[in-house]
Amino acid sequence: AAALLDDKLTSSLSKKMALTAGDLETSIVPADAGVALDSAGTVAGLTGFTLDPVYLWEHLTGGREVQPLLHVDDAKFTATLDSIASSLLVEPVDGTVAFVDGEAVATDAKDGSGVDIKEAQARIVDNLFTTVRPVALSSVATVPTITQEITDSYLEQARQIASGPVTVKVDGQTAEIPVDIFTKDISVEVEGTTMNFAYNGKDLSKEIVKRTTNLLTDAKDARFVFEGGKPVIKAGKAGTTIDEEELVAEFAKAASSETRTAEIKLVEFESEDSVESLKKLGIKEKVASFSTPVPYAPPRTENLRVAAERVTGTLVKPGEEFNLIEVIGPISAANGYHNSGVIVNGVHTEGMGGGLSQMSTTAYNAGFFAGMTDIAHRPHTVWFNRYPMGRESTLYSGSIDMIWRNDSSTGILMRSYISNNQLVVEAWGTKTYEVTTTTSPKRNIVAATTTTSTAANCEAYPKGNDGFNVTVTRKVKEIATGKIVKDEAKSWTYRPDNGVVCKKPEAAADKASKSDE
Structure with missing residues (x-):
């Protein structure tokens, strides 16, 4: 009997059982879900000698139906059913209200559906060995959070708003x-x-x-x-x-x-x-000041005066940068600047805003002695006696800027003016740093020379300073803690400032002489 049960029933547990819930369909393999036939347990007590009246009566009347005994791994079976339940789930749809082109509109709410796990479990077990396929599982309605009643209520409110x-x-x-x-x-x-x-x-x-x-x-x-x-x-x-x-x-x-x-x-x-x-920025004292001599050149001096006006009152808050081009620019005639002497690629010539490198140098040194953090600067290609060696800064709008950053906890307020033929730049705030600096002697000196040019646009220029290397060091100590917050050394190589003598070409000179005759 047990062998017969195994032969006829066990194989059906390894076949897919089709399941439906409403319009959705899935399947389950009972054996994979932890369901197994206990054939020996099923036939136990159905054979053998007994005088039990009930048993004798069943034999006389044709016997009775006996459900096969199953072994079910509850955890595995439940997990499988939970998995297939998700594939038979229709999520409910909340109703919505919105405004489109000035009108209130809504989408209807829709009920969802799912299966009752306990009911599905019983239905599957009852139909393991039947020929009914697919096995229909009962659907359970699920209600949306925003029901149609709620949707209709808010749609009325929306219509009033859009009226x-x-x-x-x-x-x-x-x-x-x-x-x-x-x-x-x-x-x-x-x-x-x-x-x-x-x-x-x-x-x-x-x-x-x-x-x-x-x-x-x-x-x-x-x-x-x-x-x-x-x-x-x-x-x-x-x-x-x-x-x-x-x-x-x-x-x-x-x-x-x-x-x-x-x-x-x-x-x-x-x-x-x-x-x-x-008031909280701590602008209460002069923390640094630097000055440079202003040579006599009225257009150049006017450029410095215009720039000084724009520097004065510039506030650099903690963490902010002082960007000279942004402060004094744009460098144009419309902004009050004039043509004056500049150096381009080592050549002395004329250019808009000539002389503003002096503002760059003076403002750089004010920031240098205030303990500010150097972000960008570049010394001149040649050295001028009015500036400190290695501690000066040129300026060229669009390519060379002078920028330092205020890393202190208080603000820095800038002031600049021309007095007694000196350009002065001051930094006001709260004295936070103590600055010490050294400048090395000149080294690797290259003597300046004088060259002769016959170019039509030649401009004579006297020989200037020799070229050389120099190194500047700076230590910045935080006064409150005594901690050295900056210890830096920067070197620069100056080119010799060669002079230029202009000379007319020989042919041109002869022609001019004959014309005079």
Whole structure:
């Protein structure tokens, strides 16, 4: 009997059993799901001698049905059913509400469906050895979070919002915002079973400003000015703006009402640089100053005067950079600059903003002795006696800049002026660093020479300084801790500043002589 059961039934447990739930179909292999036939246990007690009246009666009346005994690995069977249940799952669809082209629209909610694991387990076991295929599992309806009833409720609210324009009254002016304008920025936020119509306060503010005249005023920063050679703070001016939170609250009320009118007030705001914020920067003393002699050359001196005006009052906050080109530029005639002497590729010539390398050198040294971090600078190709060897900086807009960074915890305020034929640059703040420096003697000296040029555009220039190498060191000590925060050495090679003597070509000289005759 047991062998017969194995022969007839066991193979069916290794075959796919088709399952359906509604319109979805999947399958299961019972043996792979942990179901096995216990043939010996099934026939136990069905054979052998007994005088049990019940057993004798069954023999006389034709016997009874006996369900095969199974061994089921519950954990494996349940895991398999959980897996196939996901393939028979239809997720419910939440209803939605939105605004399209100024109109409220909705998508309907839809119920989902799934299978009851316990019921499916019993149905599969009952049909293991039947010919019914596929085995139909009962579907269980699943309800969306946003039901159709909830969707319909919020659709009505949305229709009220989109029923017409909303008027905003502010500071004696009126702005009517069309429905297709304000609804395009409404987002519908869903939380649980609740929908929230979220307005975009920033965009609403822009639409109001577009439909009014000079509604808002800009704030003016508080600023440092120099009076009597010392920095003082001048108060700025508060600006006016729209409180976006108030606007959203009042606009939402108006859009959901029959009056459809919102009233708001402008609010004042301080600029980022307020008097209090500037006080906290610690601008209280001169931390470094440097000066260089100004040679007599009126256009060149005027260039330095214009640049000094732009440097004065420049505030370099902690972590910010002092970029000279950005501070004094653009270097153009329209910005007050003139042509004057410059050096291009080692050649003395004329150029816009000539002489501004002196501002670069002087501002570089002010930052150098204030303990600022060198970001970018380059000495001249030749050395001029008015500048410290190896500790100077040229400038050429678009290619060579002078930049240092304020890595201290307080601000640095710049001042520059010309006095007693000296260009002065000062750095004001809180004394944070102590700076020591050395300059090496000249080495590898290359003597300057004089060359003769017959070029038509030749410009004579007297011989200048010899070329040489030099090294400058700097140690920056943090006064509060005594820690050396910078220990650096920078070397530079100057070319000889060769002179130029102009001479006419021989042929040209002879021709000129005959013409004179």
